[in-house]
Amino acid sequence: MNKIADNRAWWLVLPVFILVAFSALIPLMTVVNYSVQDIFGPGSAYFVGTEWFEEVLGSDRLQDSLGRQFLFSGAVLAIQIPLGIGIALMMPTTGKRASLCLILLAIPLLIPWNVVGTIWQIFGRGDIGLFGWGLNQLGMDYNYTSSTVDAWLTVLLMDVWHWTPLVALLCYSGLRAIPEAFYQAAEIDRASNWAIFRYIQLPRLKSVLVIAVLLRFMDSFMIYTEPFVLTGGGPGSSTTFLSQTLTTMAIGQFDIGRAAAFSLIYFLIVLLVSWLFFTAITHLDRQK
Amino acid sequence: MLAWMNWTLPVAIFFAVIAAILLVMTVYEVVSPCSERKGFLPIATTRGDRLFIGLLTSAYIHLAWLGLTELSLYIALAVSVIWLAVLLRWG
Numbered sequence A: 001m002n003k004i005a006d007n008r009a010w011w012l013v014l015p016v017f018i019l020v021a022f023s024a025l026i027p028l029m030t031v032v033n034y035s036v037q038d039i040f041g042p043g044s045a046y047f048v049g050t051e052w053f054e055e056v057l058g059s060d061r062l063q064d065s066l067g068r069q070f071l072f073s074g075a076v077l078a079i080q081i082p083l084g085i086g087i088a089l090m091m092p093t094t095g096k097r098a099s100l101c102l103i104l105l106a107i108p109l110l111i112p113w114n115v116v117g118t119i120w121q122i123f124g125r126g127d128i129g130l131f132g133w134g135l136n137q138l139g140m141d142y143n144y145t146s147s148t149v150d151a152w153l154t155v156l157l158m159d160v161w162h163w164t165p166l167v168a169l170l171c172y173s174g175l176r177a178i179p180e181a182f183y184q185a186a187e188i189d190r191a192s193n194w195a196i197f198r199y200i201q202l203p204r205l206k207s208v209l210v211i212a213v214l215l216r217f218m219d220s221f222m223i224y225t226e227p228f229v230l231t232g233g234g235p236g237s238s239t240t241f242l243s244q245t246l247t248t249m250a251i252g253q254f255d256i257g258r259a260a261a262f263s264l265i266y267f268l269i270v271l272l273v274s275w276l277f278f279t280a281i282t283h284l285d286r287q288k
Numbered sequence B: 001m002l003a004w005m006n007w008t009l010p011v012a013i014f015f016a017v018i019a020a021i022l023l024v025m026t027v028y029e030v031v032s033p034c035s036e037r038k039g040f041l042p043i044a045t046t047r048g049d050r051l052f053i054g055l056l057t058s059a060y061i062h063l064a065w066l067g068l069t070e071l072s073l074y075i076a077l078a079v080s081v082i083w084l085a086v087l088l089r090w091g
Helices: A008-035 A051-058 A060-090 A095-110 A113-123 A130-137 A148-176 A180-188 A193-221 A225-230 A242-252 A256-287 B009-031 B047-068 B073-090
Strands: A037-041 A044-047
Touching: A008 A037, A008 A256, A008 B009, A037 A256, A051 A256, A051 B047, A060 A148, A060 A193, A060 A242, A060 A256, A095 A148, A113 A130, A113 A148, A113 A225, A148 A193, A148 A225, A180 A193, A193 A256, A242 A256, A256 B047, B009 B047, B047 B073
Parallel strands: none
Antiparallel strands: A037 A044
16 A cells, blocks of 8 residues: 555635635624624624623523423424334335325425414414314313413424424334344244334434434424414413524514624534534444 | 624634634644544544533533632633643543
């Protein structure tokens, strides 16, 4: 082996680097600058140091919406991951029925977020919505605009409807990648269905599941449009998640300094979680 | 051109220091390339990994300091610098 170390190919990365600089680094630097100032308008900004950070960290508003956000993302993962695996396991493996299932599953994924919000807003209404009307006819006192529990249930149900197909499709592709020989060996050993799932399918789905968990966590952690359209964050602020709190602060109240500090903290949380997942994925790959 | 970015001196110093760290680490990497190794962290890391972990945890140290104590942030900075050094050397 007589390889010449020639790293000039790295120059090809330069355009991407410049693009990232303008799309990410410069805005990030601007946000950091905003976060240490009180800005009233162009040309009238006052340096306030870490005041915004202290205020945001100590405010109930951030802590409450952060708590709600983690609860929501946790619930989303706890429901969608097992459900997605279950659906993938039940799906037909070959033939026309498989294609039909795939198409049916993919439909919710194709619908834009605000349309999903609108669909569920109408679906859940007590007077004209099938879901809300049906529940009320069954004698249940369901009203997502006035009851916190109902609002949460509706938002969760909407997210499950919208995004479980993604988990299911990922798991389905993972399951199809398992060689037939594994199942034949299991049959020879007279393994039960549970044993097949526990010792063949689940371990083989591991890397797909890590990606599914990462995607679902990030998406649900940054959710904005659907609950905004469905409940507007209410009743009260019971379904106001982090990004909506941030948007209200930045655009609604034009509180740029505080919103900048808030978004930096938000960014740090997302960065930490993404890094943890990234490390987990790369280490899974390395173990193979 | 940069007026809209509302530059302040502390933030400029912050980013200059980060840029300087990255530059020094790049030069250091070219002069003596590092290999992955296992320290007190639960995973094997390269020098760059440890720098990233150190910077991220430093950010959290500062936030925790702001949120939980009334003490000067310079103490948090000192703690972070020591932590970063320990992490880079033994992490």
